[in-house]
Amino acid sequence: MKHHVVLVTLACSGLLGACGNGAGDSQYGASPELPKPDPQLLPTMQIARPAPWGDRQPLVPEGYRITAIATGLAIPRQTLVLPNGDILVSEGKGGHAPKLTPKDVIAARIKAKGTSPVKGGNRLTLLRDADGDGEYEVKTTFAENLDAPYGMALVGNKLHVANQDALVSFDYQEGQLNASGSPVTLTELPSELNHHWTKALTASADGLFLYVGIGSNSNITERGMTAEADRARVWQVDSRTGAHRTYATGLRNPTALAMRPGTGELWAVINERDELGANLVPDYLTSVREGGFYGWPYSYWGRNVDERVMPQDPEKVASAITPDYALGSHVAPLGLAFSVPAMGAQFADGVFVGEHGSWNRGVPAGYKVVFIPFQDGRPAGDPVDFVTGFQVEGLTHGRPVGVTVDPRGALIVADDLSNTIWRVTPVATAASPPAGAVEN
Amino acid sequence: MQRPLHPLHIVLLAGTIPLFLGVLLADFAYFKTFEVQWKNFSSWLIVGGLVFCGLALLWALIDLVRIGWRVRTQSTYFLLLLAIWVLGFINALVHAGDAWASMPTALVLSAIVAVLVLAATGLGLFNSRVRGTV
Numbered sequence: 001m002k003h004h005v006v007l008v009t010l011a012c013s014g015l016l017g018a019c020g021n022g023a024g025d026s027q028y029g030a031s032p033e034l035p036k037p038d039p040q041l042l043p044t045m046q047i048a049r050p051a052p053w054g055d056r057q058p059l060v061p062e063g064y065r066i067t068a069i070a071t072g073l074a075i076p077r078q079t080l081v082l083p084n085g086d087i088l089v090s091e092g093k094g095g096h097a098p099k100l101t102p103k104d105v106i107a108a109r110i111k112a113k114g115t116s117p118v119k120g121g122n123r124l125t126l127l128r129d130a131d132g133d134g135e136y137e138v139k140t141t142f143a144e145n146l147d148a149p150y151g152m153a154l155v156g157n158k159l160h161v162a163n164q165d166a167l168v169s170f171d172y173q174e175g176q177l178n179a180s181g182s183p184v185t186l187t188e189l190p191s192e193l194n195h196h197w198t199k200a201l202t203a204s205a206d207g208l209f210l211y212v213g214i215g216s217n218s219n220i221t222e223r224g225m226t227a228e229a230d231r232a233r234v235w236q237v238d239s240r241t242g243a244h245r246t247y248a249t250g251l252r253n254p255t256a257l258a259m260r261p262g263t264g265e266l267w268a269v270i271n272e273r274d275e276l277g278a279n280l281v282p283d284y285l286t287s288v289r290e291g292g293f294y295g296w297p298y299s300y301w302g303r304n305v306d307e308r309v310m311p312q313d314p315e316k317v318a319s320a321i322t323p324d325y326a327l328g329s330h331v332a333p334l335g336l337a338f339s340v341p342a343m344g345a346q347f348a349d350g351v352f353v354g355e356h357g358s359w360n361r362g363v364p365a366g367y368k369v370v371f372i373p374f375q376d377g378r379p380a381g382d383p384v385d386f387v388t389g390f391q392v393e394g395l396t397h398g399r400p401v402g403v404t405v406d407p408r409g410a411l412i413v414a415d416d417l418s419n420t421i422w423r424v425t426p427v428a429t430a431a432s433p434p435a436g437a438v439e440n
Numbered sequence: 441m442q443r444p445l446h447p448l449h450i451v452l453l454a455g456t457i458p459l460f461l462g463v464l465l466a467d468f469a470y471f472k473t474f475e476v477q478w479k480n481f482s483s484w485l486i487v488g489g490l491v492f493c494g495l496a497l498l499w500a501l502i503d504l505v506r507i508g509w510r511v512r513t514q515s516t517y518f519l520l521l522l523a524i525w526v527l528g529f530i531n532a533l534v535h536a537g538d539a540w541a542s543m544p545t546a547l548v549l550s551a552i553v554a555v556l557v558l559a560a561t562g563l564g565l566f567n568s569r570v571r572g573t574v
Binding site for chain 1: 474475476477479480483484486487530532533534535536537538539540541543
């Protein structure tokens with residue numbers, strides 16, 4: 001009988017051996033340090049403990065002010081600033097992947113604790129500040145009965161909305177408070193299972209093409225490769241006909257897309273794979289090359305093979321593009337917006353990234369909005385905290401999702417935990433006017 | 441003194457065989473084919489095996505408390521069940537690793553557990569038979 005005891009002890013120590021959490025919390029930039037994979041027998045889970053804001057507010061840099069311009073929403077995800085300054089908010093909760101394993105059942109229950117219990121609105125809410133005092137006194141439902149709407153883009157008088165299962169279009173006239181009718185379906189989108197259901201959307205500058213981000217149907221192919229048909233990629237859709245083609249692949253979960261102003265360059269933030277350790281794999285910001293393959297599922301950060309994928313594909317790995325800029329592991333970027341000079345000198349050239357925050361990490365990461373400075377059209381320098389204070393003393397008051405720059409000089413941040421829309425503006429002072437105020 | 445196993449105890453014990461054997465076969469199928477559905481099967485079979493084995497383990501513990509540790513076959517039987525349950529639980533965690541992350545550890549553990557299950561069941565039934573004829 002002693003043998004059995006020894007056997008059990010050996011098995012335990014062998015399997016439980018690698019349990020440490022590496023430090024290395026600054027994993028930013030073009031060539032991040034990638035530790036060896038450190039899979040845990042029990043994946044490290046640090047789930048956000050939601051708490052109301054109370055008297056607190058998110059923190060912004062000196063010279064900026066933050067206000068809640070809408071509360072009581074039903075899971076706001078992304079926002080769109082319309083030409084007249086109105087703000088559209090997409091609200092919803094998607095995904096209908098069945099729970100196939102004991103893990104699915106247990107993990108879903110645990111992760112749900114870190115999110116809002118409110119039912120997704122499946123609608124677009126319009127916010128209006130008619131007198132320009134920074135208070136959005138109008139809050140009305142622009143359209144409802146949508147299916148987990150997420151990405152939005154306005155092209156001319158067409159408002160395109162990416163539901164979790166289809167790209168739909170509304171006719172839009174400036175100043176409209178409500179949609180004039182039901183939307184027309186431009187094209188169906190891959191929606192089977194919808195493990196990663198968010199459909200990010202942006203339009204080319206000339207409005208001819210729409211780009212749709214379609215996430216993978218698993219963390220790392222655990223639902224089988226057939227479930228990944230047409231997933232983990234960006235589609236290019238003809239905005240008039242709805243015809244589509246694949247623009248880039250291997251992008252595990254492209255949760256936000258944006259065109260770099262004045263160019264035809266598509267940029268994206270990508271949520272990378274979990275359960276390889278606290279410091280793998282960095283989520284990233286990258287320009288998306290037409291026809292490019294970015295690794296998922298076979299490899300990460302270029303050609304680092306992920307051995308959890310069988311059969312492997314060395315040819316695909318050899319062709320994998322290394323992304324432009326690491327944002328850090330598990331930060332969960334869900335928002336992306338290019339800045340404008342009106343945001344102030346320090347934040348004039350670069351992108352804002354909304355980081356929803358981690359679960360698969362002992363020390364939480366993300367839970368803030370950062371600014372990545374650009375130089376000559378490329379990311380240059382470390383991220384700068386722009387909106388923080390979402391997580392204080394172990395309690396989580398909010399989780400940032402979509403970020404949008406109002407060209408008049410404001411950052412709009414959707415918060416899907418406190419169901420709030422935040423607006424950050426530079427405070428104009430006589431001593432130091434925001435750089436963009438003069439020139440714009 | 442030993443006592444024969446209660447018929448319900450025997451059902452629980454013998455039930456672990458098809459469950460953990462199923463785990464081994466499904467793991468082997470996944471190992472050979474990369475078809476992830478086999479892994480889903482084995483993940484649930486482990487849960488079933490842990491339930492049956494857990495109840496049998498509890499029963500064996502109660503018997504042990506009543507009869508005492510000194511009866512060698514009885515305590516061996518209990519420790520076998522304990523080893524099966526602990527290894528089976530670890531195997532469940534290993535199976536929770538996404539896709540091929542579970543391999544080849546899962547297959548090795550499943551094989552060890554299957555052998556232990558056969559041994560425990562054999563021992564348990566052998567004891568019952570011996571007791572029944574005395």
